[in-house]
Amino acid sequence: MDMEQLYEKAKKAAEASYSPYSHFRVGAALLCDDGTVFTGTNVENRSFGLTICAERSAVVAAVSAGKRRFVALAIATPDSVDPVGPCGACRQVLSEFMDKDSPVRCGGSSPVRLDTTIGVLVPFDSLHELAEKL
Numbered sequence: 001m002d003m004e005q006l007y008e009k010a011k012k013a014a015e016a017s018y019s020p021y022s023h024f025r026v027g028a029a030l031l032c033d034d035g036t037v038f039t040g041t042n043v044e045n046r047s048f049g050l051t052i053c054a055e056r057s058a059v060v061a062a063v064s065a066g067k068r069r070f071v072a073l074a075i076a077t078p079d080s081v082d083p084v085g086p087c088g089a090c091r092q093v094l095s096e097f098m099d100k101d102s103p104v105r106c107g108g109s110s111p112v113r114l115d116t117t118i119g120v121l122v123p124f125d126s127l128h129e130l131a132e133k134l
Helices: 003-014 054-064 088-097 127-133
Strands: 027-032 037-041 070-076 103-107 113-117
Touching (some): 003 027, 003 070, 003 103, 027 054, 054 088
Parallel strands (some): 070 103
Antiparallel strands (some): 103 113
16 A cells, blocks of 8 residues: 555545544544554544544554554644644654654645654654663
């Protein structure tokens, strides 16, 4: 699956967003190492801190199905013209399961796409090296 196909799945996932407060839909599509794709969407709450981001929603769905190795991620934010990257909490969770060279594609409503990697989004992530030493 190429990154644009993965992005299209993220765009579709954004349609299911529950975002009555921000009106900012987000969809994520996570590609597992076996080719399986899990999607997620943001689910808001009146207590905004309890909102679940699309990226973490996809990770939780994948881990709940027994998947632990993710090789690519796409994020769609159709209510923004420009691409929007994951928040800090999502970056941290994603770095737990993805190699630093794993590709990430972000896109908004324009044709512009931001292509990056987990390593760029989470620089100086030394915890993987620490876990390998244990």
